[in-house]
Amino acid sequence: MASTETEAAAPARRADARRNREKLLAAAVELFAVAGQDVPLEAIAERAGVGIGTLYRNFPTREALAEAAYRNEVRRLCDAADELLARRAPEDALAEWMDRFVTYVAAKRSMAGILQTVIAAGDPGLYTDARGRMAAAIRSLIEAAEAAGTIRRGVEPDDVLRVMSGIWLVSDGPDWSERARRMLGLLMDGLRYGAGEGRAA
Amino acid sequence: MASTETEAAAPARRADARRNREKLLAAAVELFAVAGQDVPLEAIAERAGVGIGTLYRNFPTREALAEAAYRNEVRRLCDAADELLARRAPEDALAEWMDRFVTYVAAKRSMAGILQTVIAAGDPGLYTDARGRMAAAIRSLIEAAEAAGTIRRGVEPDDVLRVMSGIWLVSDGPDWSERARRMLGLLMDGLRYGAGEGRAA
DNA sequence: CGGCCAAGCGGAGGCGGCCTCCGCGGCCCC
């Protein structure tokens, strides 16, 4: 969980600066989702409640903003795994994490075009990195649920991630997220099947 | 060779209008090549020697212009096959056609980004159609050269096109077109090998 | 706790590209 320097890198900055950066990232995700990837940067600054100058100081280009926003979403999603495990029964934690995953994929979809550009412009590891982090998050959720005996044993985190990623292919539409949630509900039921058998391998 | 209605569709238009359209298509190919796919449309209009209004009347969007320019390049390339056959020895016609193919691919490369958008926005047959036309052009060139006994017999047009398309993968650089030409030179030598054997299959 | 000062803010404004709109010119048909 040691944050890489490409991510936070903000220990020496002023508190208000860090806050503004956060607000910009949140506003960016929000507006990319509702207004498309061509949303004016000025609209994002306004939504964040900061000046356009602050946006440009933090993120020199649209691509830089989108990349940072995406990395931030990945981080928030993965951090949520630990938080959920601390406050919920493992099975509920896993189910709710899947719910958050749907939100994450929705955000990623709305930024896919720009992220494409980012990767083409020389950041080939963007998705690879994200996948690794998410697999780790899934591993801790699964292990906790296995230990509690509420899901079957011997499930591979990578396989779960792959199945979850399938919601990417659900075609766009007003009911996109409902469909996605139903699909992950099926997966969750699959994981529950045969729970509690063969405790110590 | 009956032109489809998606291509010319300009029998009832005035002569100057048709001329302006041609000039715009030529200018677009030229400027996309030297100035990239974000070149201002005003620059294209200026290069064509027409007003910006004329550009927009003919091509409502950047994508429409790029698509029309691309289709036009394909048509010009394929038409060149017949012209060359009428004025040159078949072997020379084929060799020179390959030279023009390099120019065509260079143009296509410079528009690849926009064409990607066009296809994504619902014109999936764009490349398929082009490939079919080019294969037909190659067939007539090959058949003439076979009949003259200057290249081997039994070569498939589709195979030749596939090999030729390989120049797409040559990485960008100042010597791109020289490399591409050398590659097609190799292909040409391969076609010459064993010429004149087994005349009547 | 108060004062200092630089890190950080913000938004006006210049720039440039997009696209429309309409008065005029010249092409085509008779």
Place this chain on the structure above:
DNA sequence: GGGGCCGCGGAGGCCGCCTCCGCTTGGCCG
């Protein structure tokens, strides 16, 4: 050769990008 209308062109409004600099405020030190 004349008239009608098709098509031309580019001025101009709009909008988004990005910079630049005077002001604000957080954080530290005495």
